[in-house]
Amino acid sequence: MSLADGLVLGGYLLGILLLGVYFSGRTHSTDDYFVGGRNYQGWVIGLSLVGTSISSVTFLAYPADAYKTAWLRYLPNLMLPLAIYFAARYFLPVFRRGNTVTAYEFLEARFGPSVRVYGAATFIIAQLVRVSTILYLISLLLFEISGLDPVWCIVLAGIFVAVYTVAGGIEAVIWTDVIQTLVLLLGGIACLWVIVDLLPGGLGQVLSTATEHGKLGFSEWQNGELEPVSWDISLLNKTGTMMLVLGLVNWLTEYSSNQNTVQRYCAAKSESEARRGMWVCALSSLPIWAFYMFLGTALYVFYLQFPVAEAAEMLDGSRKAEQILPFFILNELPPGLIGLVLAAALAAAMSSLDSSINAISAVSVVDIYRRHMNTDAAERHYLMVARAIAVGVSCLMIGGAIAFYFADTKTLQDALTILVALLGGGMLSLYLFGFFSRRGNARHAWLGIGVTMLFTGWVILARNGWFFSADDMPFDLYYTAIIGNLLMFVVLWLASRRTPLRTQS
Template sequence: MTLSVLDWAVLLAYLLAVLLIGVYFARRNTSTEEYFVGGRRFKGWVIGLSLVGTSISSITFLAYPADAFKTAWLRYLPNLALPVALVLAAFVFLPFFRRGNMTSAYEFLELRFGPSVRVYGALAFIIAQLVRLAMILWLLSLLVQQLLPVSPTVAIVAAGLFVGVYTVIGGIDAVIWTDVLQTVVLLMGGILCVWVVVDALPGGLTQVFQEAGAAGKFALAEWQDGQPRPVNWGFSLSEKTATMMLLIGLTNWLTEYSSNQNTVQRYCASRSTREARRGLWVYLFTALPTWAFYMLLGTALWVFFQHHQDQMAQAVLAGEARAETIMPWFITRYLPSGIAGLVVAAALAAAMSSLDSSINSVSTVSVVDLYRRHLRPGASDQHYLRVAKSIASGVTVAMILGALWLNGASTSTLQDTSTILVSLLGGGMLGLYLLGFFSHQGNARAAWCGILATLVFTGWTVLGSNGLLPTALSAPFDLYYTGLIGNLIMLLVGYGAARLWQSARRTAPAS
């Protein structure tokens, strides 16, 4: 892609603004309270927009339009479970984390189950986030390479160092405020893309809705042979039904808002419980329309390319090219000067907002849950602040090295690695927190029974999916449901073990 002078000016202005935010807040970071939770003074609208920036990654910018362009709106279906999850988060999960000036999501696990379970939760989060960081940076580098004439190594190192610098020096203040900026830029980029498409069509937006609607492109349906096919709404563990997709969506959102440090840290950074709740409502009424808008962008691109013949668009629709290439292709070929630069900035913002949050969260959990709690208790706050910045720097290096490794690995290796680690490390966390939130039953011993049962279950499904077990011993259900079943196992085994021990104590003879 050859950017014009105006495009470069817009892109560099955005990058400079992000860097200056980090430099500005570096002066405030004189304590861990500031570095981790920003002095607990953020208003709800800021928290809400930062949550949007954190949750909206390159998937929103690339995958949503790609899916709507090639198929229909089925990918949007799991998002419809978000309102239910946020109501539970606002009135059940949030109050637990607002008590006692918590900083980490895993402090709750110690209060409820003991220090060993807290360590498990913290380590599982850290390892999973390191994998996630490497993957997002690698995906960001692919996007950068499609938009700019740079090598994979340069794209990975430059993007990683840039995000790392403003995150390390600026702390959570820089993370939250750059996420707000990145959310705004992402929305502007999408709006401009739709405007360019609509302006090029004689019938404008009405034409998009008429032609796409007639073709079934807005349907919550599977797409086969160029036609929408209604999905099954029944319950099934052997196929992906609409009802099961909603349950998967609910499970994922509940996990995000009950046990993910990226989210819980924003609960803790709010100036009050009321402002934290307000942030959740801002997130709900911003994120759902944003995801829908990017789906609409993909649908509009389909109508656009019905009237502007293009070999790449035809290749995507025919399955000869990856659907995720359609957005970069449209940006490079059809956007006017100036707008292209802003949309490239939006593409970068989509990934950067996820990277900076994870770097800061890993640093926070490492210090609060492990280093200060177990490895070096009783040191000065300035010592912990220096350690936090050092860990954030180390995470940045690990992220870059991981992305470089992924760049040399095969696609199947990438998919297998992510599936295995996420399944093993993330399995059961929602079930563990639900056991803590909704029941007084169980201690560390009961929790570990649930954890071990879930690890055995997920290990079994992973081995079977990779052909390492005989067919007869492989999972008899769609692996799409591994997380849902794993959380149920964690909840039921943990609760059952607690009741059994309680019953045993009641019936034990007095000594």
């Protein structure tokens, strides 16, 4: 990197670190550490939610997916506004009652303490997988920049995020997420501007070539070429309709049972500000996701015009497609812009990592430690435990990212979608049943959980070649979450039919 790049990147990192130090002096209780005094405006909550949901998956995996295939995996995102409308109307008022801190307090009120622990444990496991994936992705870029061993890139990035997150709590998380969202957008715009400037036909060439090659459609890579998906209702193939259904299930799960999201509900100044934040998130996230998919399409056109061996290898699968944007950044961007785009790449990762570290700490303390292990300690003790757990989570995140580095995976967007589906475990149906039915108790909930876990375990074993090949599965693995939630709801409904109605839902 040039001196200008180093100054831009160094200034960004120093600013983020100083924010963490500043907010550490304002944190005196777990309420400060987890919900920041419950006094945030809607626009701040909204941009923070954007930063949490838009990670290095957006910065690296979305362009990689569009570069290698087309826009099929953007389809699930189109269901976000519908999910937010539903969540704002039915989920939000429930979570705003009282002084709720976590999403899983509702499960105890509805089904009992054991189900609350299950929900908390499920979240912790899923988030550890997520943060490990994100940290691994950003290590690819850091490796390209510095030439350091990728394992060292993982360790150094993980430690940096841990320092300001552990110190500053949710206030550091929210405000750094706002800054990181803006930096992320600026970095992406810089990349697209350079591509358009270098191509002889500019933006028109991107649009015409991409249209001619079918890169802007909802297509799947089959038999060496892009095939438009059908719009049938089928569990066997990735159809457009089923991808929309999958998106609705995933986003409703996100806004009903994901602590990263519910924690923002609880940190808002009022219910109306929380609702405003949800819509700010939706109206910002959709164009940003589309922009980064389009950036991948533009990279395809660029390397069609200016072919190089490395880009061709990323297209045919000889190299990981997630390296395409880092490769472009380091080989095509002028001095100064490289520093800005690298800052954007780090922002993409850190805005998700810091949120998840703090959320896992909140769930561990509020739902498990304070509720079941040490119920009557001083507030200072719980704050100390919260920070200690955040340190432990950071260590596990670094270890998980190293494991991802040595794993043999396909494109990370595919792998992440499947992992989320496998770890979902029917949580959406558990919450929906709790919200809208006055029947059922802990015994019925555990029966539904047991059936869903057996199903999920069977899918995992089959995916790894047990019983029969994953290619012989009676449904596409993308739809594991849909089937799991259907099983959970059916079991809960059947099991609870003979129980009396609860007086209060």
